[in-house]
Amino acid sequence: MIDLQRYLPAAQKAQAVISQVLDSRPGTSSDYVQGWVLRGTPQQDVIFYAVLDASRIPQPEPFARATHQISSALGGQQRVYWSNSTGFRFAVVLTPAKRLPRQIELPTNLPTGRAMIGLRPDGQVAGGKWGDLKHIIVVGYTGSGKSLTTRSLVYQAIRQDFNLILADLDGTTFPMLAEHPALLAPLANTTDEFIEVLRIALGELEHRSSLYKQAANYPEKIEEYNQWAAANGQEPLKRVLIAIDEFNSAVTKTGGPDGKLGKMAVELASRGRKFGISLLMSAQDFSKEVIGAVRDEVGVIIAHKVNSENVARNVGVAAAAQISERTPGRAITNRWGLIQAFYLDKSHLMNGASASILTPKEKELAERAQAETGGKISREVLMGWGLGQGEARRLLHDWELRGWSEKDPMRANATYITPKLVSLLTNLPTLPTPTNWLPTPPTGLPTLQTPTNPYEEGE
Ligand SMILES: Nc1ncnc2c1ncn2[C@@H]1O[C@H](COP(=O)(O)OP(=O)(O)O)[C@@H](O)[C@H]1O
Numbered sequence: 486m487i488d489l490q491r492y493l494p495a496a497q498k499a500q501a502v503i504s505q506v507l508d509s510r511p512g513t514s515s516d517y518v519q520g521w522v523l524r525g526t527p528q529q530d531v532i533f534y535a536v537l538d539a540s541r542i543p544q545p546e547p548f549a550r551a552t553h554q555i556s557s558a559l560g561g562q563q564r565v566y567w568s569n570s571t572g573f574r575f576a577v578v579l580t581p582a583k584r585l586p587r588q589i590e591l592p593t594n595l596p597t598g599r600a601m602i603g604l605r606p607d608g609q610v611a612g613g614k615w616g617d618l619k620h621i622i623v624v625g626y627t628g629s630g631k632s633l634t635t636r637s638l639v640y641q642a643i644r645q646d647f648n649l650i651l652a653d654l655d656g657t658t659f660p661m662l663a664e665h666p667a668l669l670a671p672l673a674n675t676t677d678e679f680i681e682v683l684r685i686a687l688g689e690l691e692h693r694s695s696l697y698k699q700a701a702n703y704p705e706k707i708e709e710y711n712q713w714a715a716a717n718g719q720e721p722l723k724r725v726l727i728a729i730d731e732f733n734s735a736v737t738k739t740g741g742p743d744g745k746l747g748k749m750a751v752e753l754a755s756r757g758r759k760f761g762i763s764l765l766m767s768a769q770d771f772s773k774e775v776i777g778a779v780r781d782e783v784g785v786i787i788a789h790k791v792n793s794e795n796v797a798r799n800v801g802v803a804a805a806a807q808i809s810e811r812t813p814g815r816a817i818t819n820r821w822g823l824i825q826a827f828y829l830d831k832s833h834l835m836n837g838a839s840a841s842i843l844t845p846k847e848k849e850l851a852e853r854a855q856a857e858t859g860g861k862i863s864r865e866v867l868m869g870w871g872l873g874q875g876e877a878r879r880l881l882h883d884w885e886l887r888g889w890s891e892k893d894p895m896r897a898n899a900t901y902i903t904p905k906l907v908s909l910l911t912n913l914p915t916l917p918t919p920t921n922w923l924p925t926p927p928t929g930l931p932t933l934q935t936p937t938n939p940y941e942e943g944e
């Protein structure tokens with residue numbers, strides 16, 4: 486339980502400061518304060534409210550404008566908010582600001598069907614079902630964590646057996662995925678190639694559209710189609726993630742939103758969701774025109790540190806310009822406010838020595854080998870478990886390359902899965918229980934506005 490008594494002196498000081506500031510400014514007066522309230526939140530924060538008499542206030546704006554002065558007069562130590570959603574009030578958070586850790590690893594036990602973006606200060610995960618997130622925008626200047634966030638989402642898509650389309654002008658974001666089997670089209674590195682891969686994506690969309698027409702249940706989303714497919718002996722469809730880095734430059738270079746690339750992206754954005762096709766668009770900035778063209782279809786905006794207020798305003802997350810340069814990965818989102826995006830080392834995306842990409846299918850096969858054949862795998866064994874001949878051959882080849890299987894001279898040179906693969910199966914650490922390793926922040930205040938500056942990391 487919170488000991489409110491302990492916060493009385495701080496509350497009294499806030500009361501005096503608020504009164505003084507309101508009495509000293511034009512258009513405001515402490516006479517309009519109807520009540521002073523000291524309250525604890527379920528998140529263990531203590532908040533002091535000055536509740537104004539809405540029926541008597543001539544104009545709320547002068548009060549709103551006093552927020553900053555109140556905060557300064559309190560020494561800038563406490564966060565002061567102005568709320569105009571349910572009546573008018575000031576709120577002063579008396580408990581100290583909670584800080585997000587600088588680095589939070591992407592949990593390895595990923596929930597299926599969902600994308601996890603990062604953690605909020607109260608330890609809650611920012612994320613959701615892919616379908617609900619709609620399309621995603623990641624913005625941030627160089628060094629802000631844009632590539633890591635983008636890769637983390639691509640990685641999650643791979644782990645969930647998506648198909649991928651990847652486009653990257655610099656060739657620095659996804660080079661390690663150039664040969665990935667989940668790719669529906671070759672990795673695109675030029676604007677011409679961008680156009681080419683989006684053409685392939687649109688082809689896939691049309692293909693899915695014709696499949697949906699055969700389904701008797703008039704699917705409106707991929708889950709509905711797949712339900713019908715499962716009941717009717719049809720192949721299920723995989724979700725598709727189209728990740729386009731340097732989206733803004735690529736669209737601008739090819740004639741803007743009305744150019745070839747822009748038009749295709751807009752069409753994919755507006756029609757793709759129904760067919761399980763999601764866009765992930767990253768850039769250092771977004772022009773008003775470019776963002777305007779896709780905005781209605783975008784469900785999530787992840788704004789890392791950006792260069793200018795202008796960029797921040799264009800994406801609708803004005804405070805993103807205030808994020809500290811010293812906290813890459815920190816972001817402000819339209820859905821969850823401030824977060825620390827999950828950290829994912831790029832080695833997780835590489836084939837070879839440090840690979841840890843294990844699709845659900847691979848996991849199932851490896852577990853089956855452990856349980857049923859003492860770890861032995863062969864083309865015959867895999868085909869016995871339902872793989873096609875080509876599929877089985879490819880898998881044996883891939884696993885050997887990654888060091889996940891090898892021939893054992895002691896056992897008639899047959900192929901066995903390696904301890905490395907076994908350790909991938911067993912070393913899936915669990916998500917730390919949120920909230921008990923981080924103090925909780927003032928999330929009981931969803932309606933409060935204008936934090937003075939909660940985005941700057943203190944020392
Ligand atoms: N989510 C994160 N958590 C912690 N550190 C991060 C995070 N994202 C990025 N960083 C750090 O910042 C550096 C630059 O990140 P990167 O994603 O390459 O930036 P950008 O693509 O915006 O130029 C990384 O090498 C890493 O050290």
Ligand SMILES: [Mg+2]
Nearest residue numbers: 628631632658
């Ligand atoms: Mg980058």
